[in-house]
Amino acid sequence: MGFWTLLKGLLLFANALAILNEDRFLVPRGWTLGELHQTDRRNSPKGQIIGLIHACQYMRLPLMLINTAVIVLKLISG
Numbered sequence: 001m002g003f004w005t006l007l008k009g010l011l012l013f014a015n016a017l018a019i020l021n022e023d024r025f026l027v028p029r030g031w032t033l034g035e036l037h038q039t040d041r042r043n044s045p046k047g048q049i050i051g052l053i054h055a056c057q058y059m060r061l062p063l064m065l066i067n068t069a070v071i072v073l074k075l076i077s078g
Contacts (some may be wrong), residue, residue, distance in 0.1 A: 002019070011063075014056050018057050022057075031049075
């Protein structure tokens with residue numbers, strides 16, 4: 001397993017987190033930032049996961065640019 005494979009795996013994971021729909025997936029499970037601020041459990045594992053999900057959703061545009069760059073690189077390199 002090379003470094004390139006690891007980077008592609010992390011990119012796929014970030015894409016998976018970025019496309020989660022808040023209304024359909026996160027709200028029924030209580031995984032929203034509002035719920036996190038009400039309970040004040042930001043340092044818990046659940047709080048860290050919620051923060052990671054929202055950070056990936058916030059960075060959608062740079063993620064699209066990175067995806068485009070990876071696709072172009074894969075087309076060029078084969």
